[in-house]
Amino acid sequence: MTLRDDPGAGVATSPDARATAEVSSRTGARAARAGRMARARAAMVERGVDVMLCSLGADLPWLTGYEAMPLERPTVLVLPVEGDATLVVPALEAPRVNEAPELFAMRPWLDGEDAVAIVAGLAGRPSRVAASDRCWAVLLLGFQRSLPGASWTTTSDVVGALRAVKDDAEIAALAAAGAAADRVAAALLAGEIALIGRTEAEVSTELGARLVAEGHAKVNFAIVGSGPNASSPHHEPGSRRIGPSETVVCDFGGTLHLGEDAGYCSDITRTVVTGEPGPEVRELYAVLERAQAAAVASVRPGLQCQEIDRVGRRIIAEAGYGEYFVHRIGHGIGLEEHEEPYIVEGSTTTIEAGHAFSVEPGIYLPGRLGARIEDIVVATDDGVRPLNLADHSLHVVEA
Ligand code: ZN
Ligand code: ZN
Ligand code: ZN
Numbered sequence: 001m002t003l004r005d006d007p008g009a010g011v012a013t014s015p016d017a018r019a020t021a022e023v024s025s026r027t028g029a030r031a032a033r034a035g036r037m038a039r040a041r042a043a044m045v046e047r048g049v050d051v052m053l054c055s056l057g058a059d060l061p062w063l064t065g066y067e068a069m070p071l072e073r074p075t076v077l078v079l080p081v082e083g084d085a086t087l088v089v090p091a092l093e094a095p096r097v098n099e100a101p102e103l104f105a106m107r108p109w110l111d112g113e114d115a116v117a118i119v120a121g122l123a124g125r126p127s128r129v130a131a132s133d134r135c136w137a138v139l140l141l142g143f144q145r146s147l148p149g150a151s152w153t154t155t156s157d158v159v160g161a162l163r164a165v166k167d168d169a170e171i172a173a174l175a176a177a178g179a180a181a182d183r184v185a186a187a188l189l190a191g192e193i194a195l196i197g198r199t200e201a202e203v204s205t206e207l208g209a210r211l212v213a214e215g216h217a218k219v220n221f222a223i224v225g226s227g228p229n230a231s232s233p234h235h236e237p238g239s240r241r242i243g244p245s246e247t248v249v250c251d252f253g254g255t256l257h258l259g260e261d262a263g264y265c266s267d268i269t270r271t272v273v274t275g276e277p278g279p280e281v282r283e284l285y286a287v288l289e290r291a292q293a294a295a296v297a298s299v300r301p302g303l304q305c306q307e308i309d310r311v312g313r314r315i316i317a318e319a320g321y322g323e324y325f326v327h328r329i330g331h332g333i334g335l336e337e338h339e340e341p342y343i344v345e346g347s348t349t350t351i352e353a354g355h356a357f358s359v360e361p362g363i364y365l366p367g368r369l370g371a372r373i374e375d376i377v378v379a380t381d382d383g384v385r386p387l388n389l390a391d392h393s394l395h396v397v398e399a
Contacts, residue, residue: 245275
């Protein structure tokens with residue numbers, strides 16, 4: 001369900017039934033988090049990790065439903081392999097937390113208190129500690145001074161592979177985000193978003209506004225690369241005005257919340273042309289479309305991540321564009337835009353049902369033009385389910 005569909009849902013469902021559904025989905029989310037915490041602890045045992053210190057990044061919301069504010073005051077979930085978990089949180093931010101006493105205790109701290117000392121006290125005397133991948137250096141160095149003698153690893157080393165496998169509720173959230181992004185993509189393909197004569201930045205702003213209108217809580221990025229800028233895969237949309245007969249790469253995504261749960265991400269790329277394309281663009285795009293479809297079709301449990309990359313890359317290379325496909329074919333997605341599994345040469349990680357990731361080959365002719373097609377897909381028991389369904393064929397947008 002999307003935010004936009006909410007009023008419609010109210011017609012068919014009584015307020016009582018909706019309240020019951022909300023309570024049961026909240027209970028379901030809590031049960032899911034309890035299961036995650038148990039699996040995280042089992043992974044800690046396997047890796048000899050005594051305590052996890054989850055600060056910034058998505059491990060914290062994955063485990064607790066709470067997302068820390070990315071400010072200088074530390075928020076840290078201290079998760080020992082045995083015993084109670086404690087959320088050390090700035091007192092002024094404690095009211096933001098949906099408390100779940102069965103999952104974690106709260107330790108609000110006041111300005112003037114030493115949050116690092118509080119965390120170290122709760123951590124005990126660990127010999128191996130996992131700190132968030134996105135823990136700021138200033139905080140990590142404080143932890144390391146306070147827990148001398150411990151060895152260190154990242155929380156992704158412990159829970160990255162667990163987070164990569166999405167449960168049904170997470171897949172539903174990713175599907176809702178994908179459907180919302182699809183509606184923006186459909187408007188782009190239909191020529192409802194004016195391109196010619198506008199700057200890339202203006203089009204980027206409109207794509208972002210439409211993501212929000214379709215239910216996203218926030219916009220994570222909206223890349224618009226036109227003409228020669230389309231050959232820069234992560235182009236920063238700027239003051240260049242889009243002209244006729246250019247390729248325009250639009251890659252956009254945001255975070256969408258279903259109910260009170262933590263938000264899940266969308267990420268889609270469509271390339272359009274602002275005038276009848278010449279033979280070069282037609283040929284290049286046809287190769288890209290084939291490569292993307294073949295890579296998606298290859299997805300099934302048991303395959304190594306690098307094999308999916310190879311399927312797309314081989315088609316592009318055989319058509320003579322190999323040197324112009326300059327990035328991995330995809331990345332996992334969930335609470336974060338980019339997370340495990342990474343679909344890249346060298347990754348022998350095996351695809352499992354529930355892995356959600358992008359498939360996004362691109363061909364970039366430096367300084368001239370470029371194209372990319374990106375969908376999010378999820379591996380199923382017997383194959384693959386695309387979460388983006390917006391059309392792939394080359395659309396001419398003369399608006
Ligand atoms: Zn990218
Ligand atoms: Zn993207
Ligand atoms: Zn992507």
